[in-house]
Amino acid sequence: MSEAVSVMNGAERGTSIRVRDAGLQGMITLRGDLSAAKLKSAVKAATGHAVPKAREIAFADGKGVAWMSPDELLLLVPYGEADAAVASLEAALAGTHSLAVNVSDARAFFAVEGASARDVIAKIAPVDMHPDSFGPGELRRTRMAQAAAAFWMSDAETIHVICFRSVGQYMFDLLATSAETGAVEAF
Amino acid sequence: MLTLKCPYCGVHADETELHPGSEAHLKRYGPGSSDDEFEGYLFMRENPKGVHFERWRHVYGCGKWFLAARDTNTLEVFGTYSAQTTEPPQEIKEAITAKRPGWSWREFQ
The missing domain is CATH 3.30.70.1520 (Heterotetrameric sarcosine oxidase)
Structure with missing residues (x-):
């Protein structure tokens, strides 16, 4: 049996907001x-x-x-x-x-971690990310830019993202790009 | 931009999260119907400036089809409801009447 590897093989990007491949789930x-x-x-x-x-x-x-x-x-x-x-x-x-x-x-699994994790998602998904509207314990299925995705928060600074593995590279680059440009300070 | 509330998952979905599915409440005429009935079912669609009923699919969310009543002119949404119905529910009709007295659409008014 071949060794199972997650789509981005554990890649990580970013410092203040970290985007990483969360591995096999x-x-x-x-x-x-x-x-x-x-x-x-x-x-x-x-x-x-x-x-x-x-x-x-x-x-x-x-x-x-x-x-x-x-x-x-x-x-x-x-x-x-x-x-x-x-x-x-x-x-x-x-x-x-x-x-x-x-x-x-068939799925890719990512984590976005940092104080501005909400901002990273708010820029790429048509979702109200204000703490009054979305918080830990909720799951939202939506699109992120051009790909279908689902995400939830495990705490105020950690967001988990699930998408199809076929768009895993796209999603990772998208999240990393959104994280790179930093907070929009909307919340 | 339209924002419709999905009646199945309760999400206020942005238009880009949805897929349009043409007119709502079409009655299917199949084998045994007249040519005129079949033509009407297949091709004849309402194109109103005002109150309209449409099918939408929450394609990036829960994936369910639902129906929406809205104004094509102002983009005002009167309400959304389950697709498992052959006519708009009473509260939707009342919501439209409150805003557009005397409205009619196909056989509904």
Whole structure:
């Protein structure tokens, strides 16, 4: 088996605002009826978190669950555990209308860190990044310049970005360029 | 720039986050219908200066289709609602009536 490598292979850029490839992260797309008890308990077993409310994410120590749409969740697990997690999800959800897929290798995962992390995103996404409108615990699916992306904040100075791996280089350069020109001091 | 609230995820989505999907509330005429009905379903579209109903897809967000009522002239948005309906909900109709008394669009008024 070949060695798995994340899209930018751990690259980092910037000093006051740091943009880095956050490495390999196991990601599982789970679609189904989010209100079903079977699905709720399967998600709890796989990630240790309950199904979040709309537009929210629960994430701690490499495991998490994010609300992506009314019938879709993104489960975050350690990279090596993704296949096993999919197998146990499929077993738990057998017979129900649902779908679990390991998409770890189809995604890129970045982190933007620094006091002006909000500004970096505000410049490239049509999202109100004011602390009153968006804060830790929320997940936003949107576009960043020309590519689809999702992001959340783990604290006031750290933003995690997920996008398709095929646009990983574009996204990294975009975030780095946005970070380079510094804060817009809008918040 | 249009900002529509997605009724599924509740995000106030900028126009660039959405994909337009033409007119809302089209009734499909398929096999067994007359040529005129089929032509109307396939080609005949409203092009009003004023109240209009459209389909939109929250393509960069939750990916769901929804319907929106807006004014094509002023870009004022009267409301957005679920696509799982064959006519605008009462509160949307009332919101339009409050701003544009006497409006009509196809069979709705």
